[in-house]
Amino acid sequence: MKLQVQIEMNEALFLRNPESSELGKNILKHGVQLIHKTGFEAFTFKKLAEDIGTTEAGIYRYFENKHKLLVYLAAWYWAWLEFQIIFQTNNIKDPTKRLKKIINLLAKSVEDDEQTSHINESLLHQIIISEGSKAYLTKQVGEDNKQHFFKPYKDLCSVIACIISECSPKYKYPKSLASTIIEMAHFQNFFMYNLPSLTDFGKSKEESKIIAFLNDLVFTSLKNS
Amino acid sequence: MKLQVQIEMNEALFLRNPESSELGKNILKHGVQLIHKTGFEAFTFKKLAEDIGTTEAGIYRYFENKHKLLVYLAAWYWAWLEFQIIFQTNNIKDPTKRLKKIINLLAKSVEDDEQTSHINESLLHQIIISEGSKAYLTKQVGEDNKQHFFKPYKDLCSVIACIISECSPKYKYPKSLASTIIEMAHFQNFFMYNLPSLTDFGKSKEESKIIAFLNDLVFTSLKNS
DNA sequence: TTTATAATAATAGTAATACTATTATAAATA
């Protein structure tokens, strides 16, 4: 049995639904590969078109510009991750164990699930680590937010905040702690590989240590509230 | 008495020292203003040249490209902040109090010190909040790091990590906690104003609450180690 | 004082980027 993760995307993110045609799917697939390879700054629709074997204008029929494509991919990732979290913590009752599992899912590099979609989740995870913040660190963040482009991120944050509150109902900053966990799961990873002296894991480069750090950070906070 | 903060900058960051001429100083001054106004993506050397009343090529004589200018400004900011921290915690002996003071300095919006330099520190602080990560979230981060472009950031992180270790010698993640404090002082601020549901301060929008959150996060971690 | 030389500035480009408008082709329906 093949499990198709069909993630319903905000229609304002695209001009034409990329899931609706082969070309659209190729834009997502090769888009992920090319952004991962060149970085978002050097990534252009022209290069992507050459990769796919179509024209620049062909891609512009699907996405208004490359920023929208990045926001689309980020939204897809957050929605996908929330699904993973819901699915993989479904049978866990103890909120503490659930939170630990979530930290694991956030901080562990993803293995691509070739079965499920044309998007390589492993590459996308790495893109989100190094490019993800650029989706919202812009002047248009207010506009984009009004159009609910960041809803998947907020939903995920909200899910985590709820579990934090289950663990410690008196803890005063569940949302901020949730966004801190999410951001730091990625930033500590980026730092570990690129600016190692900003972390305590620069030598060994083990993701498990980031997880240990986050667990320590979160659970001492929750214990003492 | 006028205190001139002369920050010695890495020479590889510029082609000509912008501190060495009026045009150079104008590039920094108006650069900060324009990046703040338009955001880094829409910022161009052409617009900056028009603002100053010089030509595009005139600016290219000082900075190779706009990325280098951003890295310069970020480096300047981190060096300036480290100076502020050293200066303002100089007479404080208790490391706990020093750390509290540092969290304050990181999370509180800066008031421009018009006396000291052509750079508006208040605007620059806001730029670092929304654009600062883009200085290192690039494909060239490795190259840039080899040229020590991020030394001021790392130095600041190191100073904070040392104080953390003074507070709790047994705490296992001083560097990662330091980079977490720095990043979260900024991200929680950005979220509070732009994606408020990612924080617990969306309603009131008070910086003091970010400080309270960070203090809680840090000192419960240190107490329990 | 004149002239060489070096530093700086202004002009005028170019290749690439980020799009858009128009035309052509294929598919679906009347």
Added chain:
DNA sequence: TATTTATAATAGTATTACTATTATTATAAA
């Protein structure tokens, strides 16, 4: 078969991110 309609390909343009060349000014040696 004719006619919409959808999609794709072609060919543009304005802007961006630079660079090369020429002009000007300042400094120093003859």
